[in-house]
Structure formats: C-alpha cells, structure tokens
Amino acid sequence: xxxxxxxxAVPHPRVPPPEPGVVFxxxxxxxxxxxxxxxxxxxxxxxxxxxxxxxDYLVSDAAYSRSGVFRATRxxxxxxxxxxxxxxxxxxxxMVRSGDVLEARVxxxxxxxxxxxxxxxxxxxQEVDVFxxxxxxxxxxxxxxxxxxxxxxxxxxAVAPGAWVDLRTDFGARSVVWWLNGARVFADxxxxxxxxxxxxxxxxxxxxxxxxxxxDPGATEMSFEVASLVVRRPSAxxxxxxxxxxxxxRATASAAGHGEPSEAPSEAGGAESSS
Numbered sequence: 001x002x003x004x005x006x007x008x009a010v011p012h013p014r015v016p017p018p019e020p021g022v023v024f025x026x027x028x029x030x031x032x033x034x035x036x037x038x039x040x041x042x043x044x045x046x047x048x049x050x051x052x053x054x055x056d057y058l059v060s061d062a063a064y065s066r067s068g069v070f071r072a073t074r075x076x077x078x079x080x081x082x083x084x085x086x087x088x089x090x091x092x093x094x095m096v097r098s099g100d101v102l103e104a105r106v107x108x109x110x111x112x113x114x115x116x117x118x119x120x121x122x123x124x125x126q127e128v129d130v131f132x133x134x135x136x137x138x139x140x141x142x143x144x145x146x147x148x149x150x151x152x153x154x155x156x157x158a159v160a161p162g163a164w165v166d167l168r169t170d171f172g173a174r175s176v177v178w179w180l181n182g183a184r185v186f187a188d189x190x191x192x193x194x195x196x197x198x199x200x201x202x203x204x205x206x207x208x209x210x211x212x213x214x215x216d217p218g219a220t221e222m223s224f225e226v227a228s229l230v231v232r233r234p235s236a237x238x239x240x241x242x243x244x245x246x247x248x249x250r251a252t253a254s255a256a257g258h259g260e261p262s263e264a265p266s267e268a269g270g271a272e273s274s275s
Contacts, residue, residue, distance in 0.1 A: 150188030
C-alpha cells in the first residue's frame, strides 16, 4: 500500500500560496532583487551627491543594508558611508506600476542628521516618496509626489525617533494616497498617470545641514530599519477602488515640483528632495 494514502499518514507539508495580489516581497539579502550602493538617482550612479545636500558616500558593503537595517558611519574625510538598495539594474528589475500598493513597516532613526527614505526613481524622474523623515522634526513625516507635484507634511503622535510605524502608499493614476498605521492621511488628487512605472529605492542618507541639521560632531553611526516591504497589485485580483480624501493626523499639504525643496510649516523648516 502507498504509505502516503494509508490511514493516519502525516501529509507532506505544503508551501503556502502567495497572498492575493502580492507581486513583490522584499528580501534585502537577495542580489537578484536588489543592487547595493549604486543608483542613477545620484550623479553618475554615485557614490556622492553633494548637490542634494547629502553627506552620503554610497557603499555596497552588505553590513550597511542587506539585513534590512540601513546604516551610516562617519568617514575620516567628513562624508558618511551609507546604505542604499535599489531594484534598478538588478536581475529581476522590479518596478512599481500605476495602481500598485506598497506597504512597509519601518523603525525611524534617532540620530540628528539621519535622513531615511523609501522612494521611486526611473530615467531621472518618476519620483514618489513613500516617506522621508528627519529626527529634528521628531513627529513629522514627509510624503511627496514629484511626478505631478503634491506633498504633505504630517505631524502625528505616533511618529517619533525610534518609533515603529506602518506605512502604505497607493500609487493611483489619478491620486496617490498615503496611510499611517492603518489610517488614510492624505490623497493628493494628482496621481501618477496610467502608464507610470519606476524602480524602488530604500536608503539612509545623511543631511549636510542646509535644510536640516548635520550630525552632531561626536556622532559616528546612525541607522533605521525596514522590517518588511511588500507591493500588491490589486488589478491582479479585483478591480481597483477609487476615492480621494484623507483622515487622521495634523497635516499641511502643498504643491511640490520635482527636485525642488518645498516649504514646510514654520516649525518644520525646509524639506530636501530624496533624489
């Protein structure tokens, strides 16, 4: 008798099916998914970008990004070795597309000068910032659609140095929608257009001091963590749902052109582009 069909036989374990609509689950250690320490969002692909007020010196060392903890350490020349991962140039070459939904769980950094971000980029443009954060504005997150010009400076008690936050961005053709800890907080009413697509970037930059303070003189290291990042494609399982508007938090919205700092509320100071 076939043992697999005998009474009381233990069934073979089965690999669970992927969640409906999930088209990308980040494995930061994967060299198939991600390229480390190089991005065409930086002049010449890096390693430096002083024109964007960054002290970054991109490195491919796995210790700076591949665990999901994105690190920066001070160099003798005053720049900082920094971790960056991008899907651009990877064997998979994954791109987020119009209609996709990105969800991420992030631990915010604590050190002055830290500048973490999750964002998109392709061919010198197509930038949407899932989030940016600066600890000198401890309760404020920055959300920006550089593709069609819209931004939000959200202040919320859940946002703080060292805090864990759940982020979601819906890359709608007519409206990009941002969520914080399960609450919809902003819909820009601009969107990205139906044909939009772009690569993902996750990185920790270091501010050079123009819009936000540079690191304290005695600081030698900083970090933030991305515990999970997935992209869903609702059109693969059901018709997308529309809608605009937002709830939760205290917010200031403004139009923001690509690559130009937009003005934050007076208590927040200026904002830098992540590009």
